[in-house]
Amino acid sequence: MNSLILHTASRLLHPLLLLYAVYLLFSGHNVPGGGFCAGLIGAASFALHTFAHDVPSARKLLRADPHTLIGTGLLFAMGSALLSAFRGQAFMTGLWGGFDLSGLGHVSVGTPVIFDTGVFLVVLGVTLLIIFTLSES
């Protein structure tokens, strides 16, 4: 599609949507959000680019092959689930650790975030794989 408005809008919206996806991913543990909707919004930003330009340029923008994203995501999710087993706890138990940022408060980090990142990558990969395949055919 060759529309100046769409081109400009997609160039402006693409980074914003990606930033929003990352925000949703990290805030998902306590408020609505999480890996699934973050993945969908991330995919939407690339879908917008696909509609404004074309599939090859969207693929170039994504850099990684969607299949690789799915595979990496699954490995992330499994890795977070296996970590607890190697620490002697039941499979998939959440492990928590944290550190203090001087003046900014305590930051707690846990394996659920890794799991959610995995979900994010899988959803992003699957959605884009579908969109790319349908737009190419």
Added chain:
Amino acid sequence: MLSLLPVLPIVIPLLSGAISLLFWRSLWIQRWIGVGGTGLLLLSTLRLLSEVERTGILSVQIGGWAAPVGITIVADLFSAIMAVLAGIIGFCVAVYSWYGVDERRQSYGYFVFLHVLLMGVCGSFLTGDIFNMYVWFEVMLMASFVLVALGGTPMQMEGAFKYVTLNLVSSALFLAGIGILYGVVGTLNMADLSVKLAQTADPGLVTTLSMFFLIAFGIKAAMFPLFFWLPSSYHTPPPAVSAVFAGLLTKVGVYALIRVFTLIFVQDVVYTHNLILIMSGLTMLCGVLGAAAQFEFRRVLSFHIVSQIGYMTMGLGLNSRLSLTASVFYITHHIIVKTNLFLVSGVIQKMRGTGDLKKLGGLYKTHPSLSVLFLIPAMSLAGLPPLSGFFAKLGLVIAGLRLEQYCIVATALFVSLLTLFSMTKLWAEAFWKPRPDVAEGEDEPRSDDEPMCLTMILPILVLALITLTIGIGAETFFNLADRAAGQLMDPTEYIEAVMRTRS
């Protein structure tokens, strides 16, 4: 690491699938991961079986959430035996697929979906939560939908359509049943369900509810009267896919039937189990009569799956320790034998380019060793001693006679005879008779046959050897099945293992 052992059969296929996705472009690496991953799966399930056999039922509370709130993964002997069988079939089919599945299908992610399918199958066997079982069923079905349609020939799409539709109906019924069950009892953990339903105030309602599960699993297991999707779809995908479907998918349905009708729905055994018994008899008859009318290699075999399912559920319907032992033994024997027959049919199809019995012939003259490899599972399926099928049927017949269920025993024996007839037909048509396109007295042309490759013959040889081992060492396997049946008949140990809180 002991706490990880029961989940390994789920984790290993998932990791193999994920790593295969990373190497999407390289078929070579995907094949090696296919063989290596399923090999590791087999090893982990064997270790699991030996551990369960030694120390009793193993359980893991996922995420440390204690039952009945969390999801529990439980491995009793029956589950562990089924998981080992899934490992054996997975490994043999992965080796077979190396050349048995064309490159185009492999490049569309055949191995990835094979791993996902195995993950779903193992998950269904090992879960201790009925809703989780539904999820594993869906994982397995999703992968099987892709595998059955992969390649996209018109015949395949027709088969896939029937397969998908019927299985979705079954899933919907299963889910509805789970929903109502949760409404009635307020729990989804199977051990907890067993405890709470034993003291229910309304056994009639529970029996009604159990019909949802009987129909849902009956469709998956291809029991009478809901079996027609199976023979019309199993012969359409490549033989390697048919083989893994024939070996594992319907057996997941049988496993689920045995699990819920020994653990959960035992309120009105006279009604439910007699109904299962009648359905089993009709399943046997319909399957074997359907097979008699077929003239395509894999269609004959598909109808025989239906008929054999009847034997497995017959043991459940008789509902005694001996009959369940025979059922477990029968499933073990059947998975190995049936997969093997489909693999042989794949070799023939690759060699001659057709599975039509009228066009086949003369294989005994050109490939005597392959003929022997066909004869072992075929005669085992028909139940000739000393092969595994004989002892499986003997167990069922004795169990039936002890309970004085002469009608079903007579049916089983009659169907067995027809199975022998059907296997003889396959032998006579494909192997014994002269090739229809070669005139009398002329030398058989060997040049038009594609040569057999080792990776396709080895799995067949291994499975045939396993059949022989089960037949010759029947006592060992029967004792193991007997202990598995003991755990099924008396679920206290199962319930204790699930409810035991262990971090």
